[in-house]
Amino acid sequence: MPTPEPATSPLLVNVTPPYPVHVGQGDSFLANAIAGLALPPLSQVVVVADTQVAEHGHADRVAAAWRARGLPCNTLLVPAGEDSKSVPMWAGLHERLLRLGADRSTLVCAVGGGVVGDLAGFVAATFMRGVPFVTVPTTLLAMVDAAVGGKTGIDLEAGKNLVGAFWQPLAVVADAGMLATLPQPHFREGTVELYKHALLANLPWRSEMHTRDGAVAWPAAWVGERQLTVLRDAIHVKASIVARDPLEAGERAHLNLGHTLAHALETITQHRMRHGTAVAYGLVYAAMVGAGNRPGTHAWLPDVVALARWAADAPLPHASFEALWTAMQRDKKRRGGRLSFVLLNEPGAPDTDTGIPERVFRGAWDALLAEFGGDA
């Protein structure tokens, strides 16, 4: 029986070994993509999903695709939400895998958003010192960002993703059809990271997201094949940077444009703020810091102000600069005691700077509060 081919050729993430990112949609896309993956000999597949994703039937559809490939497949569910990225949940998944008879030939398949991908990926990285991993992102955020690049991890009281590993999947299968069940705030959140990738690589279609009155919207024309092209372009930006710097020794930090403030806002709001909202404010902050650092640059500032007005679903907290500064100092990207901040003097030209004076960060925070009011 010939192996069915996925409808389109996949993107390739050029790490060692390289792996494909299949992006598609339609009734047979998922099954065909999974049937066609090149994988080592496997004893079974364990799907890890959250209860919400399971309710939409995505976990069952993926499990069915694995079984159609001739592999036994069980499903382990975790509660939906960031709280599942915990040490006990992660350790418990190892025990649950053992009870299913999992061994080193067991493939872990994440089906979900960033939380499930990070958690299941970290389980795959550490179960018996590492087993094969495939990820099926179900949110726009996970498709354009989390699913590609091998970052896995869980949270501690002290902060998010403080424990983890780089563990590349053997394949990513992104079914854009799953976005139909995605609530609007989740969709906008993913759009923020997609926009960030368009900024980093200065992709031409970014301008299509700006309406004539200066607002941001998901263009009505971005459906069907056009939507897949936009998704592939955004994923390609991430895949290229990851391939050049898989372990975040340098250039990969550029992907954290907007994320220094975002992580600090998440800390300050005790993670009640959605990641996409925090990154939207963070992109504005990055532009303001950059403009403060090098006056006359950052003409893209109004663009991200418009993006944040469209995408943010929570007000900017009216925190003191001191509280913000403390939270920013905890950032993982800190090396050798210096805060490394990602700047984008113009779209397509990201850079990192460890020498920005504190007064610039303070001035930008004042400007951000002035722009978005704060919830005082």
Added chain:
Amino acid sequence: MPTPEPATSPLLVNVTPPYPVHVGQGDSFLANAIAGLALPPLSQVVVVADTQVAEHGHADRVAAAWRARGLPCNTLLVPAGEDSKSVPMWAGLHERLLRLGADRSTLVCAVGGGVVGDLAGFVAATFMRGVPFVTVPTTLLAMVDAAVGGKTGIDLEAGKNLVGAFWQPLAVVADAGMLATLPQPHFREGTVELYKHALLANLPWRSEMHTRDGAVAWPAAWVGERQLTVLRDAIHVKASIVARDPLEAGERAHLNLGHTLAHALETITQHRMRHGTAVAYGLVYAAMVGAGNRPGTHAWLPDVVALARWAADAPLPHASFEALWTAMQRDKKRRGGRLSFVLLNEPGAPDTDTGIPERVFRGAWDALLAEFGGDA
């Protein structure tokens, strides 16, 4: 100021990137070896040691060597013993690192035996998705085996090392002078793994360990430079295999000669049996399984019987074959539901076999019980 050179040139473990194993002794060896290591820019060093190693002053001496290199150095202690290889101890070390202000430029330095090396190595593998790691083994077992090769991990209720990662150190510094404080049972335990490496590579000095009356002993001539040579030879066996197969995809399994039974004995005795004792019985068992599988081979069986008589410090438990078989099936090396067993038809020629009939395993267990009596 010129960088001081270690007295001898190190062994090299040829993984990517390669790393040195410094083996030496004498007053200035440790400080010189640490001073001469090629390392990335670091913000601080955190030594992880157990209370027993700290009592002997080894942790302080290593910390002093790091400070002499100009790096701030703190020490985190854990209780001595296998119980420290737990999820809570591992998670807690992440929190303790954060309280010390550790970031991605912090180097974790293990000072201890296999337990501390596995635990601290796994912390280094997962703290902020991985930080630089150096290990200073303080036992013979850790020097010739655990310190080289990047296996790190912790235990679950269900078994040892079920959670972990491959995380290569940037360097190994083995100070044979530390063996002076090692209790005799620990020394014999390390000798078992050293003997196993000599068997795997058919090293000529193995015969020196057999006395004329057929017993095994640590040769009186193996002191000073001669001891260092033997250590380096044994480490070289492991380093060569690791370099050819860093992630245990194939050949590296040969290092598990004797370990399928050893892990089962550890499970059956609830880890009250010393690893070296379990491996000594395991080497005899491997020879008996091999001889049962291919009669006329395994002339080295009497040698390892003598080794076990000398090294084992606990009786062989009189377990039923069924209990043993169940425990052996849990082995991590199992792939695709088959038990993969390491055979050594003659010294220097290890091989793995997934097709050995159950009756051969049963017959060998009866033979082992007959040889070592059991504690019934």
